[in-house]
Amino acid sequence: xxxxxxxxxxxxxxxxxxxxxxxxxxxxxxxxxxxxxxxxxxxxxxxxxxxxxxxxxxxxxxxxxxxxxxxxxxxxxxxxxxxxxxxxxxxxxxxxxxxxxxxxxxxxxxxxxxxxxxxxxxxxxxxxxxxxxxxxxxxxxxxxxxxxxxxxxxxxxxxxxxxxxxxxxxxxxxxxxxxxxxxxxxxxxxxxxxxxxxxxxxxxxxxxxxxxxxxxxxxxxxxxxxxxxxxxxxxxxxxxxxxxxxxxxxxxxxxxxxxxxxxxxxxxxxxxxxxx
Amino acid sequence: xxxxxxxxxxxxxxxxxxxxxxxxxxxxxxxxxxxxxxxxxxxxxxxxxxxxxxxxxxxxxxxxxxxxxxxxxxxxxxxxxxxxxxxxxxxxxxxxxxxxxxxxxxxxxxxxxxxxxxxxxxxxxxxxxxxxxxxxxxxxxxxxxxxxxxxxxxxxxxxxxxx
Numbered sequence: 001x002x003x004x005x006x007x008x009x010x011x012x013x014x015x016x017x018x019x020x021x022x023x024x025x026x027x028x029x030x031x032x033x034x035x036x037x038x039x040x041x042x043x044x045x046x047x048x049x050x051x052x053x054x055x056x057x058x059x060x061x062x063x064x065x066x067x068x069x070x071x072x073x074x075x076x077x078x079x080x081x082x083x084x085x086x087x088x089x090x091x092x093x094x095x096x097x098x099x100x101x102x103x104x105x106x107x108x109x110x111x112x113x114x115x116x117x118x119x120x121x122x123x124x125x126x127x128x129x130x131x132x133x134x135x136x137x138x139x140x141x142x143x144x145x146x147x148x149x150x151x152x153x154x155x156x157x158x159x160x161x162x163x164x165x166x167x168x169x170x171x172x173x174x175x176x177x178x179x180x181x182x183x184x185x186x187x188x189x190x191x192x193x194x195x196x197x198x199x200x201x202x203x204x205x206x207x208x209x210x211x212x213x214x215x216x217x218x219x220x221x222x223x224x225x226x227x228x229x230x231x232x233x234x235x236x237x238x239x240x241x242x243x244x245x246x247x248x249x250x251x252x253x254x255x256x257x258x259x260x261x262x263x264x265x266x267x268x269x270x271x272x273x274x275x276x
Numbered sequence: 277x278x279x280x281x282x283x284x285x286x287x288x289x290x291x292x293x294x295x296x297x298x299x300x301x302x303x304x305x306x307x308x309x310x311x312x313x314x315x316x317x318x319x320x321x322x323x324x325x326x327x328x329x330x331x332x333x334x335x336x337x338x339x340x341x342x343x344x345x346x347x348x349x350x351x352x353x354x355x356x357x358x359x360x361x362x363x364x365x366x367x368x369x370x371x372x373x374x375x376x377x378x379x380x381x382x383x384x385x386x387x388x389x390x391x392x393x394x395x396x397x398x399x400x401x402x403x404x405x406x407x408x409x410x411x412x413x414x415x416x417x418x419x420x421x422x423x424x425x426x427x428x429x430x431x432x433x434x435x436x437x438x439x
Contacts, residue, residue: 062285062292069296076303084307089315102308125305126297157289162282166289 036218044210049146060152061160063144068134068157101125108250113258116182120257123174127167127253128246134158135209135242138216139235158245159209161202168202171253179260190260201252205245212241406433 038048050057079098087095105128109121134157141153157163175197179187215237406429413425 056284058285058288059280059282062288065289065292069292069299072296073299073303076300080303080307084311087308087311089318098304098308099312102305103312105305106309121309122301122305123297126293126300129300130293130296160285160289161280162285163289165281166286167293169286170290170293 044214049148049150049152051144051152052147057147059160059162060144060146061155061157061163064134064137064154064160065157065163067142067154068130068137072129072133101129105250108254109257112251112254113178113261115258115263116178116261120174120178120254123171124250124254127171128250131158131167131205131246131249132242135212135238135245138213139238155213156209158205159213161206164206164209165198165202167249168200168205169198171201171249172198174253175256175260178257182261183264186264187260191256194256197252197256201249205249208241208245212238402433406430 049060051060051063052058053063083094083098091099102125105125106117106121109117109124113120137154138156138159143151143153146152158167172191172194175194176188176191179189179191181187183190410426410429
């Protein structure tokens with residue numbers, strides 16, 4: 001038993017040593033074209049490494065967004081065709097997962113906006129899934145060819161400021177729409193009071209997701225940090241802020257939607273007391 | 277634009293998300309929610325049905341208890357009526373028996389009286405007959421013989437009565 005343990009440990013150590021040697025020896029094959037400050041600046045602004053799409057030059061974040069949409073729609077179609085018709089009254093593991101997801105977002109919508117929530121439920125479901133899967137995408141590091149010829153890893157769609165602004169403003173429009181549909185001008189007024197909401201939601205998401213991308217870029221840039229840290233930083237950090245950002249946007253949207261769509265209750269007038 | 281904000285890309289992101297949201301609603305959110313709602317309704321129906329069955333069972337139980345109580349009361353009433361009837365019949369029978377016994381006793385008394393009278397009449401007639409016979413014998417045989425004859429005739433009569 002002891003001998004077996006020694007053999008396994010020795011083989012494991014040999015494999016690790018071989019991998020480290022291989023990584024160090026092959027490092028000289030790659031020539032860095034960009035400085036770390038350039039890499040990080042481009043991760044924020046996407047001004048240099050743009051990608052061609054139907055004759056336009058777009059940020060890699062938009063390609064990520066399209067990829068996420070395509071993946072999610074294909075997955076949804078497969079589930080709709082092959083899984084949902086086989087749903088059972090007593091759910092299996094996958095069915096339980098799907099029902100929990102739908103039930104969670106629907107529950108959030110009902111909890112925060114008890115009066116009108118069917119549209120809100122569908123919206124927060126899509127937004128939550130989009131943010132989570134979009135953020136997870138950066139873990140895979142899918143490469144696309146930039147116009148400049150450099151290979152660029154696909155970032156999270158919302159680490160692109162345009163994507164964050166789009167989702168932040170859309171969430172605000174949903175809140176505004178909910179207010180108008182339920183309370184008319186009063187609802188619109190309530191939503192318009194929170195005029196800073198689209199900016200704060202957009203930049204919160206942008207900042208949070210960008211910070212994740214920047215930390216990952218920083219870690220992956222330096223060879224010495226690429227061994228143990230990426231597992232912790234790359235996977236756990238990405239998973240964590242994917243969940244947090246999805247939760248925050250869903251919560252804020254549902255909360256403000258519920259606030260502006262709440263039916264107005266007239267306060268009873270105070271009886272005038274006659275002065276003696 | 278500062279920060280590389282591009283309106284065209286914002287619109288493309290919006291279009292992308294609109295397609296995604298619509299697709300997810302159509303393919304996942306709506307069918308799963310519909311299934312969950314249907315299952316919830318089915319559970320509610322089952323619960324309602326179970327409650328109805330329980331309610332029905334409770335009503336039936338109450339009805340049976342009521343019927344049992346009614347039956348007990350009816351049985352008690354019938355028993356009471358029967359007892360009263362039996363008691364009345366017994367009294368009637370006793371009364372009849374007494375009447376009958378009285379009649380029998382009266383009849384027996386009448387018969388006994390009649391028989392006594394008859395016996396008395398017969399005895400009187402026999403006494404008369406014996407007396408006449410003795411008188412005849414006395415007259416025909418003298419006084420001693422007459423006395424002996426009287427005693428012999430009395431003995432004879434006694435033997436006849438005993439037989």
